Every structure is written in structure tokens, then in C-alpha cells.
Amino acid sequence: MTLTFLIHQSKAFWRSKNTGKSVVMRVVMATLILYLLLNVLVVAFFLDRILKKTNPGQDILYSFNSYILYYFLMDLLLRFQMQELPTLSVRPYLHLRIKKNQLINYLSLTSLWTTFNLTPILLSLPLLIKVVLPEHGPTQFWSLLVSIIGLTLSNHFFSLWIKRKVNLNAIWMLIFFGTLILFVSLDFYFKLFSISALSAGLFNSILKNPLYCLIYLLIALVVYIINYRYLKSNLYLEELHTADTSHKSSTEIPYLNRFGKAGDLVANELKLILRNKRPRSVITMSLMFMFYGLIFYTNPTFSGYSGIVFCGMFMTGIFIINYGQFMFSWQSAHFDGILVSKVSAMDFFRSKFLLFTFFSSICFLLTIPYVYFGWKVLIVHFIMFIWNLGVNTLLVLYFANQNYRRIDLSKGATFNWEGVGASQWILSIPLLLAPFVIYYPLNLLGYPEAGLALIAVIGLIFMISREFWLNKLVKRFQEKRYLIAEGFRNK
Structure with a gap:
């Protein structure tokens, strides 16, 4: 069924009256994305040298691990602003004998094709190959890579969920930004805890016990299930229902x-x-x-x-x-x-x-x-x-x-x-x-x-x-x- 959806979407694209303009825009976008990924690869190749200069006297892998949570916090913020929600015109399918599960699986699968999901892997893979593989072995190498993939998927499905929640009620946007600001303030201004130390501790523990990487896959699975259930309960004639019309709008300001x-x-x-x-x-x-x-x-x-x-x-x-x-x-x-x-x-x-x-x-x-x-x-x-x-x-x-x-x-x-x-x-x-x-x-x-x-x-x-x-x-x-x-x- 996923293949059928892909074929239908392809036909809808090529039969559109704006096909020529869409193709040009996609070529331009693809060129920009390739250029950005090339820059990421260049940074990734020299990442060990960059960390050595920015953190002199500190172990390269410890420095790398201490920045991982910072990266994914920034990644989550950028996803909230820039990542598009996956779309499918579901009106022609809802009256057919097609299960909602199949529609949701299609939306979830196609949403994975984004530069945000590729960037953390490209950024970390060269350093893991150059530093972790020769010093700690293949088990620790794969455990760290699996942990990064797990965090990437967690951020991906969480950003889709929170953006859909914001579509229905803007208060979720305030909660999201308020939480991020709270964590940053507790770290940089109040000094109550250190995200850097927490990050280093979490990922250094994976080097000692590689099975800890399964925790991040479990987190990704939990976030996926939350997003899946939310989609299933909100999939109507449009991509998502906007609101219950019997309720007052949040913009009715006396x-x-x-x-x-x-x-x-x-x-x-x-x-x-x-x-x-x-x-x-x-x-x-x-x-x-x-x-x-x-x-x-x-x-x-x-x-x-x-x-x-x-x-x-x-x-x-x-x-x-x-x-x-x-x-x-x-x-x-x-x-x-x-x-x-x-x-x-x-x-x-x-x-x-x-x-x-x-x-x-x-x-x-x-x-x-x-x-x-x-x-x-x-x-x-x-x-x-x-x-x-x-x-x-x-x-x-x-x-x-x-x-x-x-x-x-x-x-x-x-x-x-x-x-x-x-x-x-x-x-x-x-x-x-x-x-x-x-x-x-x-x-x-x-x-x-x-x-x-x-x-x-x-x-x-x-x-x-x-x-x-x-x-x-x-x-x-x-x-x-x-x-x-x-x-x-x-x-």
C-alpha cells in the first residue's frame, strides 16, 4: 500500500499544472541541500582537530560526548522552525477499505527523508571511525552510532508531534519554548546543573556498557508510538482536524x-x-x-x-x-x-x-x-x-x-x-x-x-x-x- 501511495503522489506531481515550476524549485533545493551536506562532511572530517583546538588538554571523545545533548537541543529547535510536516491528501482514501494504520505508516515513513536525519550521522560518523573504532573497538563504535540514531529518531518524531499540537493550540508553542529556555537558564545562568557534564556522563557510560544504547532506541520507539496514536486519533477528511468547532477559539480576546x-x-x-x-x-x-x-x-x-x-x-x-x-x-x-x-x-x-x-x-x-x-x-x-x-x-x-x-x-x-x-x-x-x-x-x-x-x-x-x-x-x-x-x- 505504501508503494501505491507513492505512485499516486508521483502522478499527482507530474500531472499538476505547476509541474515545471515545481521541478525547477526541487532542483534548486536539491543543489542547496547537497552543498550543505558537503559542508557538514568537511566539518565532520576535521571534527577531531576542531575539538582538540577548542578543548586543549581534554580527551577528544570526552569533548565530543559532552556536546551531543547540546547538538540535539539545537537540532530540536531548528526542526520546530524548519522541518515540514509530511502531507498526504487522505480524502480520496478514507471512504475506501484502507486502514488508517496504512495511511499513518506512509506518513511516518515518508517523513524520515529529511536532511535533519542525515546530518547528525554524517557529522559523527568520521570521528567515530577515526577515534572510537581503533581505540575502543567495533562494539563501542556501533553502540555510540545506534545511540545517535536513536536520538535523531526521537527528535524527528517529537518535532512532528509538537508541531501538530501547536497547530491545534498555540499554548503548546509557549510550553515548548518555555521548557527549552528553562533548561538553558538552569545551565548557563543559575548553574544548577551542566548539560555538558550530563551529556558526557551519559555517552561515556555507553563505552563501558554498550547495551545502554538500547535505551535511546526505546525512547525513539516511545516517541514514535505517541506520534502514531496522535495521528490515528486525529486523521480526518483533512490531514488533521484543526479544532472542535463547539469550543471557543484561543484567539477570542475580550x-x-x-x-x-x-x-x-x-x-x-x-x-x-x-x-x-x-x-x-x-x-x-x-x-x-x-x-x-x-x-x-x-x-x-x-x-x-x-x-x-x-x-x-x-x-x-x-x-x-x-x-x-x-x-x-x-x-x-x-x-x-x-x-x-x-x-x-x-x-x-x-x-x-x-x-x-x-x-x-x-x-x-x-x-x-x-x-x-x-x-x-x-x-x-x-x-x-x-x-x-x-x-x-x-x-x-x-x-x-x-x-x-x-x-x-x-x-x-x-x-x-x-x-x-x-x-x-x-x-x-x-x-x-x-x-x-x-x-x-x-x-x-x-x-x-x-x-x-x-x-x-x-x-x-x-x-x-x-x-x-x-x-x-x-x-x-x-x-x-x-x-x-x-x-x-x-x-
Whole structure:
């Protein structure tokens, strides 16, 4: 039956009207993947030398074992962001005498063909051959390799399970990231335990007793069974049922009711974001950027205001930048319906401002702990928060009137250039350079605080005069709306 499914999927691909475009994209993707795997092989070949230089005086195998859990934690984070869920149009099969087990087995089997599952094996195999095999023998070699394969499969099926849980309820995303942040904090900040020491202890024990490797295969089997049962109980006419319609949506926020029609539009757009892969990945990326400051603020060379301005703009405005650059393509599938509905253009634009304010405020609150690096960091973050709400929101909505490219919300964001056009590249120039054009002249004259104050004043001016700019945007939208709609109809 698995072979039958593969044949059907192949026929569906080659008979599609977009076959030519799909083939080109797959060739490009295959080339990029081969290039990345080649880089992995190069790193793997020299991994013993790299570990020797980074950990002088320490046994190479001990150093390798101490990094394994760190790698798989990072691997899990990347899988959550980039790994696609396996899909199969099950509607034609559910009314036939085909067991759900066969459909689920197909989904599970085809999901294994991913670069994420190949990378840890390619990365560790050369070192195991060069170090473990000659020093410890084939039994320890195979036991370590089996352990790595077991962890790889555990991460694979766990990431599929958690992403499906997030599809139904966004609270699972907060639980997932909260747990990762907790473990990292307990290790690096509170020093209550060491992931590195735990990793080294676990995998060094395998060298003493190779049968311990079976534990990791058992963990992989347990995670597979959890994912299997979840799929079996949620496999309906679509890939997965989205939610029980009798329950209230998680996006029904009473606070938004006070904003009238604009609040209703924001609630609907929150549903759009949480229920679709492409916009939901923007939320994930925005959360990941909250750690951006750790790269700069822990580095003494970035002690000046310039680095704080750069980080503050990105961390408090990352949602505006990432999500706003594809405005109004997120609504491309139902844009014609918006044009003929009772929703006014003014309410439509006000909902965008409200959405930007909502997410940017959350991002600013999440950056408050960076006050640990000094009060000036928090002050600059607040200034850039004002700048993002005042200036960058207007910029992204202005360029939205130049964007005529549709987006398929069901597709992931990884290596997906759908909806990307010239307007995105042009938009990046003023978004990135505008605050520095204001700040640097005064900074060169020896008045960096004056430069920051000027950024804050300009941001406040644009926020106060938002109604004026809103009317300008609506007027331009009325002129461009039919061109935008025509562009969105082209698939």
C-alpha cells in the first residue's frame, strides 16, 4: 500500500499544472541541500582537530560526548522552525477499505527523508571511525552510532508531534519554548546543573556498557508510538482536524472588543497566523530573535549605543519587519472577499496598526530582562520600540501597496520564496538604515544621547500624526486595490 501511495503522489506531481515550476524549485533545493551536506562532511572530517583546538588538554571523545545533548537541543529547535510536516491528501482514501494504520505508516515513513536525519550521522560518523573504532573497538563504535540514531529518531518524531499540537493550540508553542529556555537558564545562568557534564556522563557510560544504547532506541520507539496514536486519533477528511468547532477559539480576546471592527479583524488575523504554517513561522522566528541581544551584549566590543540601537530595533520590531513585508499577501487567498465586504479600508488599516502594536509590545516586554546589562539598554529598547510603532509600521504598510504577489499560507517558510519580490528588498533599505541616518551624524559629533533623543522624538511625532498618514495610506490603497487583487489572482 505504501508503494501505491507513492505512485499516486508521483502522478499527482507530474500531472499538476505547476509541474515545471515545481521541478525547477526541487532542483534548486536539491543543489542547496547537497552543498550543505558537503559542508557538514568537511566539518565532520576535521571534527577531531576542531575539538582538540577548542578543548586543549581534554580527551577528544570526552569533548565530543559532552556536546551531543547540546547538538540535539539545537537540532530540536531548528526542526520546530524548519522541518515540514509530511502531507498526504487522505480524502480520496478514507471512504475506501484502507486502514488508517496504512495511511499513518506512509506518513511516518515518508517523513524520515529529511536532511535533519542525515546530518547528525554524517557529522559523527568520521570521528567515530577515526577515534572510537581503533581505540575502543567495533562494539563501542556501533553502540555510540545506534545511540545517535536513536536520538535523531526521537527528535524527528517529537518535532512532528509538537508541531501538530501547536497547530491545534498555540499554548503548546509557549510550553515548548518555555521548557527549552528553562533548561538553558538552569545551565548557563543559575548553574544548577551542566548539560555538558550530563551529556558526557551519559555517552561515556555507553563505552563501558554498550547495551545502554538500547535505551535511546526505546525512547525513539516511545516517541514514535505517541506520534502514531496522535495521528490515528486525529486523521480526518483533512490531514488533521484543526479544532472542535463547539469550543471557543484561543484567539477570542475580550480586550480586542473595545476596538470595534478593527479588533474583530485583528482576532481573525490572529486565527490566520496560528492556523497556517507560513505566518506561524514568523511568530517562531520573532521569539528566537529575543535571544539576539545575548550575541551582542555579552561581547565587550559592542558596548556602545550603536549595537544597542541595532538590537533594539530588531528585537522590538522583528514582527513588524518579518510579517509586515508580506502585507497584504497574507490575505491574498480571500482578498477579493475583503474588497466586496462591508469592511472599510480605514478599519482594515487600523487593524494592521493594532496588530503591530500588540506584537511589538509583547516583544518589548520580553526584552526587559536585558536591563541586566544596564539601564541604558532598556532605555534604548524603549526608544526603538517607539520608532518601530511610529515609523516602521508606516513604512511596511506603504510598501504593502506595491506588493502584488500571493502567498500559499499552508506552505512552510523554509527555502520558500513565494511572495518575495522587489518591494521586499527595497523595503529593507529604509527599515534598516533610517534610524542610523539620524543617529550617526550626532554620534560623530560626540552627542550620541542627542541622536537617541531625536529618534524618539521622530517616532513620537509619527505616532501622534498617525491619523494623517493613515488617510494617505487608505487613499493610495483605494487607487491600487484592483491591481493588488489582480496580482493575487495569478497563481
